[in-house]
Amino acid sequence: MASTRNKLPIFIIVLLIAFVFFTPLPHLSSPKFFIIDLIRMPLRLGTNSFNDLAALLRYRRLSKENKLLKEKLNFTTSQLVQLREALQENDRLNELFSFRKKLQYIVVPVKVIGKDSSNWTNTLIFDKGQKDGIAVDIPVISSAGLVGKIVEAGAKSSRAVLITDPNCRVSVIVQRSREEGILYGMGRNLCKLRYLPVGADVKQNDFVISSGFGGVYPKGIIVGAVIKTGIEDDGLSGYAIVKPACELEKIEEALCLKQ
Amino acid sequence: MRKFIFVAILVSIAIFQMTALNSIRIFGAKPEFLLITVIFFALKYGGRLGFWAGIICGLLQDSLSGLPFGAATISFSLCGFVIGNFNKTIFRESKLVQILLVLISCFFFYLVYYGILNNKLDILDFEMPVTKMAVSSIYTSVASPVFILILGKINQFLNKRFYLYET
Numbered sequence: 124m125a126s127t128r129n130k131l132p133i134f135i136i137v138l139l140i141a142f143v144f145f146t147p148l149p150h151l152s153s154p155k156f157f158i159i160d161l162i163r164m165p166l167r168l169g170t171n172s173f174n175d176l177a178a179l180l181r182y183r184r185l186s187k188e189n190k191l192l193k194e195k196l197n198f199t200t201s202q203l204v205q206l207r208e209a210l211q212e213n214d215r216l217n218e219l220f221s222f223r224k225k226l227q228y229i230v231v232p233v234k235v236i237g238k239d240s241s242n243w244t245n246t247l248i249f250d251k252g253q254k255d256g257i258a259v260d261i262p263v264i265s266s267a268g269l270v271g272k273i274v275e276a277g278a279k280s281s282r283a284v285l286i287t288d289p290n291c292r293v294s295v296i297v298q299r300s301r302e303e304g305i306l307y308g309m310g311r312n313l314c315k316l317r318y319l320p321v322g323a324d325v326k327q328n329d330f331v332i333s334s335g336f337g338g339v340y341p342k343g344i345i346v347g348a349v350i351k352t353g354i355e356d357d358g359l360s361g362y363a364i365v366k367p368a369c370e371l372e373k374i375e376e377a378l379c380l381k382q
Numbered sequence: 383m384r385k386f387i388f389v390a391i392l393v394s395i396a397i398f399q400m401t402a403l404n405s406i407r408i409f410g411a412k413p414e415f416l417l418i419t420v421i422f423f424a425l426k427y428g429g430r431l432g433f434w435a436g437i438i439c440g441l442l443q444d445s446l447s448g449l450p451f452g453a454a455t456i457s458f459s460l461c462g463f464v465i466g467n468f469n470k471t472i473f474r475e476s477k478l479v480q481i482l483l484v485l486i487s488c489f490f491f492y493l494v495y496y497g498i499l500n501n502k503l504d505i506l507d508f509e510m511p512v513t514k515m516a517v518s519s520i521y522t523s524v525a526s527p528v529f530i531l532i533l534g535k536i537n538q539f540l541n542k543r544f545y546l547y548e549t
Contacts, residue, residue: 132429132459136456139455143450143451143453151452154445154451155451159445165394169398170400170401173401237400238401240447242414242518243448244447
């Protein structure tokens with residue numbers, strides 16, 4: 124027989140179990156953002172302080188990296204000029220054949236204020252929400268490539284699932300051979316491109332881009348590069364292991380694409 | 383004031399779990415520091431405080447992760463309540479006991495998580511990664527004595543200053 128002191132906890136636990144098991148999943152996420160909004164300020168402060176501290180500890184490596192990046196930037200700038208030239212030529216040709224199709228996106232820059240606290244999912248919490256026009260299923264990109272998509276949006280914050288999350292699926296094509304497949308997150312900063320035909324023309328270092336099928340991700344966004352290929356255990360289809368183009372574990376800012 | 387400080391400690395631990403603990407991952411797993419905190423309070427102060435620590439830590443864990451809401455709140459509060467009610471009958475100072483309790487609680491948390499996932503299977507579908515479950519549980523339990531020691535020191539310091547848990 125439970126004592127009076129123990130009755131309240133038992134009552135709350137039973138109530139919680141009933142609430143969780145009988146509430147549909149979309150309604151379950153609303154209390155999350157109430158709590159995130161409550162601790163938004165300490166969360167942002169904590170994340171920023173830790174990032175600063177980690178940067179201080181990595182000072183020597185960062186200094187070297189900075190030098191290297193400056194050299195790369197100079198090289199990239201010269202390449203950019205050439206690419207602009209090619210882009211202008213491409214635009215002219217597109218206009219000529221009336222194929223030009225402009226995708227109009229409004230870009231919302233967001234800052235990462237928190238990373239996933241669990242071992243099971245790879246998600247990020249952003250500092251902007253529905254008030255800034257963020258909604259569910261909006262794709263998230265960075266300068267390096269596809270990051271993921273928004274899965275939950277609160278008033279002032281939102282959560283994005285990364286392409287490396289086991290729950291995330293992206294329809295993609297291999298840029299060189301145009302082989303199509305579905306990209307699954309594997310956790311640990313890698314993805315698996317599945318449902319490739321056996322003997323598909325996919326090689327190491329091939330770039331993988333979004334196919335635009337499904338309507339969530341626009342076509343042509345770089346997703347990553349193939350690092351390994353193989354055939355599934357059942358022998359019916361092939362697969363490729365893809366390393367995401369952007370370093371998802373170190374991401375601090377991203378862009379949300381509003382159509 | 384005491385309640386506010388108690389919640390502030392738990393929020394700080396949740397932020398620590400989201401930031402610093404990401405840098406000590408092994409095979410993609412990091413220790414479940416919030417769960418260790420719940421067990422610490424349960425062992426030290428009994429079922430009632432263990433339960434409330436479980437509720438707060440669970441709500442924080444659920445909110446700050448992509449897990450379905452409720453998985454951590456249910457399992458943490460249950461662990462805190464049950465362990466706390468037996469804190470006088472077990473040898474709580476033993477490191478082995480602490481490791482075992484954390485290991486069992488961790489497995490219980492993951493099982494509740496998958497129970498809820500299966501309940502909501504219409505939108506989420508992935509196989510139960512037993513290896514990752516094992517790695518996370520073992521890592522959390524092995525690391526628990528160190529975390530419990532640190533928590534003990536912090537708790538001792540705060541208790542002297544604010545008489546936090548006096549009844």
